[in-house]
Amino acid sequence: xxxxxxxxxxxxxxxxxxxxxxxxxxxxxxxxxxxxxxxxxxxxxxxxxxxxxxxxxxxxxxxxxxxxxxxxxxxxxxxxxxxxxxxxxxxxxxxxxxxxxxxxxxxxxxxxxxxxxxxxxxxxxxxxxxxxxxxxxxxxxxxxxxxxxxxxxxxxxxxxxxxxxxxxxxxxxxxxxxxxxxxxxxxxxxxxxxxxxxxxxxxxxxxxxxxxxxxxxxxxxxxxx
Amino acid sequence: xxxxxxxxxxxxxxxxxxxxxxxxxxxxxxxxxxxxxxxxxxxxxxxxxxxxxxxxxxxxxxxxxxxxxxxxxxxxxxxxxxxxxxxxxxxxxxxxxxxxxxxxxxxxxxxxxxxxxxxxxxxxxxxxxxxxxxxxxxxxxxxxxxxxxxxxxxxxxxxxxxxxxxxxxxxxxxxxxxxxxxxxxxxxxxxxxxxxxxxxxxxxxxxxxxxxxxxxxxxxxxxxx
Numbered sequence: 363x364x365x366x367x368x369x370x371x372x373x374x375x376x377x378x379x380x381x382x383x384x385x386x387x388x389x390x391x392x393x394x395x396x397x398x399x400x401x402x403x404x405x406x407x408x409x410x411x412x413x414x415x416x417x418x419x420x421x422x423x424x425x426x427x428x429x430x431x432x433x434x435x436x437x438x439x440x441x442x443x444x445x446x447x448x449x450x451x452x453x454x455x456x457x458x459x460x461x462x463x464x465x466x467x468x469x470x471x472x473x474x475x476x477x478x479x480x481x482x483x484x485x486x487x488x489x490x491x492x493x494x495x496x497x498x499x500x501x502x503x504x505x506x507x508x509x510x511x512x513x514x515x516x517x518x519x520x521x522x523x524x525x526x527x528x529x530x531x532x533x534x535x536x537x538x539x540x541x542x543x544x545x546x547x548x549x550x551x552x553x554x555x556x557x558x559x560x561x562x563x564x565x566x567x568x569x570x571x572x573x574x575x576x577x578x579x580x581x582x583x584x585x586x587x
Numbered sequence: 588x589x590x591x592x593x594x595x596x597x598x599x600x601x602x603x604x605x606x607x608x609x610x611x612x613x614x615x616x617x618x619x620x621x622x623x624x625x626x627x628x629x630x631x632x633x634x635x636x637x638x639x640x641x642x643x644x645x646x647x648x649x650x651x652x653x654x655x656x657x658x659x660x661x662x663x664x665x666x667x668x669x670x671x672x673x674x675x676x677x678x679x680x681x682x683x684x685x686x687x688x689x690x691x692x693x694x695x696x697x698x699x700x701x702x703x704x705x706x707x708x709x710x711x712x713x714x715x716x717x718x719x720x721x722x723x724x725x726x727x728x729x730x731x732x733x734x735x736x737x738x739x740x741x742x743x744x745x746x747x748x749x750x751x752x753x754x755x756x757x758x759x760x761x762x763x764x765x766x767x768x769x770x771x772x773x774x775x776x777x778x779x780x781x782x783x784x785x786x787x788x789x790x791x792x793x794x795x796x797x798x799x800x801x802x803x804x805x806x807x808x809x810x811x812x
Contacts, residue, residue, distance in 0.1 A: 500745035520725035
């Protein structure tokens with residue numbers, strides 16, 4: 363088996379959450395979201411190498427929180443960049459070539475082991491694996507004053523962890539940043555990669571606004587003991 | 588103010604829910620989903636006229652459930668058709684012209700009063716109002732073996748109640764059924780109507796699969812007392 367790494371990117375502010383605390387540090391069940399996310403990957407495979415990317419000015423705070431919370435899961439810390447792209451790139455700089463690397467949002471603690479496992483296995487075969495779920499609602503595209511229906515059967519909501527052979531994704535991150543890089547698959551694709559979609563899990567929500575946090579408080583009691 | 592009606596369409600099976608009981612009858616907090624939905628509209632405006640569309644062979648069961656549950660919110664019952672389109676059409680047959688009619692999924696009990704009010708007010712001005720929410724995730728469109736990123740900023744997930752001036756929507760439902768009528772706005776649009784989108788609410792989920800039911804059990808304790 364190829365050696366496995368995960369880069370957990372936690373560069374968010376509390377803006378959309380309407381909180382002074384960056385969203386990765388908001389507590390659910392008495393513990394910061396980011397700790398839950400780290401525990402999820404460690405629970406999946408305790409030999410995985412974990413790299414956490416945080417804004418430089420949050421690293422001291424995080425270290426304190428880990429000491430106070432007696433949090434002992436080993437992880438390396440890397441200072442983030444100005445954009446998510448920059449942060450991931452900084453994380454990739456410490457990843458060796460010829461390994462598998464998962465890139466995961468720090469505020470998605472509810473990815474399950476099946477999804478993580480599926481992403482690593484398929485990425486080993488196909489060079490990458492991007493988890494997604496189908497859409498249950500009718501979807502419309504807004505265009506100035508009009509809107510048009512889009513066939514939902516062909517749509518997928520993209521999640522993380524997005525897993526890649528490290529050499530391929532490191533190469534992709536050598537290209538210049540573009541504003542339409544909303545995830546790592548889009549960076550990979552722009553450099554010529556062929557995105558390989560795999561099934562994600564419904565409860566793998568990105569905790570972004572107060573409604574997500576409200577759901578998270580519920581999910582935590584059911585999925586993480 | 589124009590007189591207000593709501594058609595609550597409950598034609599679902601328990602298929603995706605993996606339940607022998609049709610999803611509108613599954614209980615949350617000791618009461619069928621459909622009762623919660625009716626209560627939501629009655630709570631919004633107790634002078635609203637409520638029409639519930641059910642498959643013909645479920646009407647007897649529903650009447651029994653209402654008697655046993657001492658459920659006294661007045662509502663008319665109409666037998667559904669073979670498709671959702673047919674069911675809505677049957678419901679519209681009992682709606683007068685020159686009123687406002689909301690068409691709502693029976694399994695969306697968590698629409699809030701703000702959304703319902705907004706839809707009725709805007710439909711009075713624009714002839715229709717379709718609630719929607721924005722998309723937080725990266726979205727891709729799958730096309731055979733490839734997939735392409737779609738700009739999520741222009742996408743909207745469509746909800747109900749979809750509110751119309753009754754004369755307009757009744758006219759739209761005179762056209763022949765097409766399989767791509769996934770909601771009432773698409774029927775309205777096909778007959779030349781210009782869809783008017785308004786803001787919905789995040790917790791207005793359609794209870795479709797076990798994960799939705801799991802969320803519903805949580806939401807019910809927070810939003811409906």
